[in-house]
Amino acid sequence: MTISSPSPSSSEPARPDRSRGRRAATLTLILSLTLLTSCSSDDAAPSAGSRTTGSPTTGSLTGSSPTGDPPPPAHVLVAVFENEDAADVVGSADAPYLTSLAASATTFDDAHGVTHPSQPNYLALFSGSTQGVTDDRCPVDLAGDNLAAQLLAAGRTFTGYSEGLPEPGYSGCNEGRYARKHNPWVDFRDLPATVNQPFSAFPADYSALPTVSFVVPDLCNDMHDCGVAAGDTWAREHLAPFVEWAAENDSLLIVTFDEDSGSSDNHIATIVAGAGVRASHSDQRIDHYDVLRTLEDLYGLPPLGNAADAHALAGIWATG
Numbered sequence: 393m394t395i396s397s398p399s400p401s402s403s404e405p406a407r408p409d410r411s412r413g414r415r416a417a418t419l420t421l422i423l424s425l426t427l428l429t430s431c432s433s434d435d436a437a438p439s440a441g442s443r444t445t446g447s448p449t450t451g452s453l454t455g456s457s458p459t460g461d462p463p464p465p466a467h468v469l470v471a472v473f474e475n476e477d478a479a480d481v482v483g484s485a486d487a488p489y490l491t492s493l494a495a496s497a498t499t500f501d502d503a504h505g506v507t508h509p510s511q512p513n514y515l516a517l518f519s520g521s522t523q524g525v526t527d528d529r530c531p532v533d534l535a536g537d538n539l540a541a542q543l544l545a546a547g548r549t550f551t552g553y554s555e556g557l558p559e560p561g562y563s564g565c566n567e568g569r570y571a572r573k574h575n576p577w578v579d580f581r582d583l584p585a586t587v588n589q590p591f592s593a594f595p596a597d598y599s600a601l602p603t604v605s606f607v608v609p610d611l612c613n614d615m616h617d618c619g620v621a622a623g624d625t626w627a628r629e630h631l632a633p634f635v636e637w638a639a640e641n642d643s644l645l646i647v648t649f650d651e652d653s654g655s656s657d658n659h660i661a662t663i664v665a666g667a668g669v670r671a672s673h674s675d676q677r678i679d680h681y682d683v684l685r686t687l688e689d690l691y692g693l694p695p696l697g698n699a700a701d702a703h704a705l706a707g708i709w710a711t712g
Contacts, residue, residue, distance in 0.1 A: 464690050465667065467601045467643040470683075471631055472517070472608050473623050474510065474574070474616035477652045478503065481661040486620040489628035490647065490663070493635065497665035498708040502677040505651035505658040511573040513650040517680035518576040518606075520697025530565035530572050532579040539604065539684065540577055540587050542693045549602035552577040553591045556610040560593065561585030569610035569617075574650070577606075594630075598637045604687060607631075638666035648683060670710040678705060 473481075478501070481487050482494045505513045511532070512522035519538040540550040556570030565572045572578060578588050591609075595601055607630075608614065615623035627647070635645050644666035652658050662678065676682075681702040688695050689704045 463642075464692075465642055465644045466603075467598065467638070467641075468604045468646065468687060468690065469601065469631075469634060469638075469644070470517075470604070470606045470646045470648070470687075471627070472514070472574070472606065472614070473627075473647070473649045474611075474614040475651060475653055476615050476620055476623075476649055476661070477655070478659045478661040480620055480653075481624075481649075482663075484620060487624040489624050489632065490661070493627075493631075493647070493665055494661070494663050496671050497663050498669055498672050498674055498705075500662040500664075500674045500676060500678050500705065502675055503648070503660050503662035504677070504679045505649070505660050506679050506681065508651055508654060508658070510650045511576075513680060514574060514576040515579070516698070517648075517650075517684055519580075520681060520684055520695065520699040523579075528573040531563070533581060534579045535581055537696055538577070538580050538583070539687060539693075539696070540583055541580070542688065542696070543603055543691065544584075546691065546693060548604070548691060550577075550604050551587050551589050551593075551602045552606045552608070553589050553594045554608045554610075555591035555613060557588070557590035560590065561588050562590075563588075569612055571611055574608050574614070598634055598643070599641070601643075603691065635665050640667070642667045644669065646683060648680075664705060664708050668710055669708050672707065674705075674707050676706050 482491055482499060484491065506516045507513060507522060507526075509528050511528045512525045515521065515523050515525055515532075515534075518540075519534075519536065521536075523532070523534055523536070525532055540552075543550045552575060554570060554575050556568050557575070558564070558567045558570070563572070563578055575588070577583055591607065594605075594607065609623065609626055612618035613623055613626035631645060631647070634643075637643070638645055644664060646662070646664050648662040649660035652660050662683070679702075681698040682705060685695050685699040685702040686704040687693075688699060695702070
């Protein structure tokens with residue numbers, strides 16, 4: 393699939409220059425030792441921070457790959473909720489399920505949205521750029537690269553599941569509690585309509601999920617209109633069974649939010665759970681571009697837009 397990239401927008405929020413972090417440093421050390429012990433002086437060492445693109449080690453995510461990183465997950469599910477401050481979710485009496493999930497997973501205590509309002513955050517997470525969008529207008533029509541296009545071009549699969557979407561491929565702006573502004577894959581005209589599915593199409597057999605999938609609850613269950621307790625109940629009912637399955641089937645769940653309630657700090661909850669993930673709190677500062685970079689690194693995809701200046705989520709893996 394060949395997709396033209398849009399021109400950079402002058403309205404794109406500036407991103408701070410940050411270090412590559414522990415994973416890149418570890419990889420650099422491994423690559424240096426490999427070069428020193430190589431029998432052939434003609435073999436070129438991979439660049440620091442690069443990810444091996446050969447066949448991954450099979451078995452559990454806690455196993456070793458040639459770089460020391462775990463092999464790619466069989467499936468990653470990203471669930472996106474709405475407009476809540478991190479402190480009102482993790483540790484809140486209104487969110488017992490998400491609080492318990494955070495206690496058994498890696499919780500990023502310094503996670504942030506990239507802007508306000510909702511729509512540009514979804515675009516950032518999905519395409520590495522806000523695409524010059526600064527509001528929730530509808531429709532947005534885009535031609536450019538994105539996570540779904542990358543996965544499909546690499547022979548992998550992607551589906552976005554939106555609760556309340558009236559039918560597969562629906563491109564309208566609103567229907568009941570469904571809002572297109574929370575559905576970035578429908579904005580990219582070159583993607584097949586089949587990637588845009590209602591949540592009712594979410595498979596009961598999780599092994600039938602695509603490589604990467606996004607789930608966006610409707611305007612009530614995503615906490616936008618009905619509050620934290622409603623969203624937490626939805627998460628317990630719909631995400632808890634997947635988390636249990638994922639732990640035994642080399643798969644991951646990422647729970648995040650588009651933005652907080654409107655503060656300049658834009659502090660959101662972000663949790664990673666599943667196979668090989670340790671229970672811990674991370675103080676790594678992250679945003680949507682770091683989450684996108686993580687997904688791209690897991691599957692050997694080149695980073696898009698601002699994800700090129702981001703770094704993967706660090707410290708989430710339990711030791712083998």
